[in-house]
């Protein structure tokens with residue numbers, strides 16, 4: 001690969017990385033801290049209870065507290081966004 005193309009590829013990879021990292025991070029947080037009481041099936045079941053973005057935020061905050069998970073507000077936000085993108089689509 002010519003050096004200029006290599007540079008361009010490196011820049012694109014660097015710019016694209018944060019979004020991917022946030023995604024992987026959120027999934028790992030859920031796997032690590034959120035599977036004690038329910039699995040991912042509650043996010044997509046037919047009679048799910050969350051019906052709005054504020055509701056999703058509140059639910060994640062409550063569940064983080066009962067799970068005893070020590071998440072930063074950024075981590076909580078990343079999980080809310082991940083769940084919304086993947087399951088809820090508000």
Ligand code: HEC
Pocket residue numbers: 030033034035036037038042043047048049050056059060063064065066067069079083
């Ligand atoms: C101590 C037990 C417990 C843990 C640990 C837990 N949850 Fe929950 N979660 C619940 C219960 C109970 C419900 C409600 C289930 C129901 O309504 O039948 C629920 C429901 C939810 C819902 C709503 C699903 C719907 O109906 O739309 C979300 C979102 C959620 N949890 C996220 C999380 C996240 C994120 C974590 C990790 C921080 C987590 N939960 C860990 C107990 C827990």
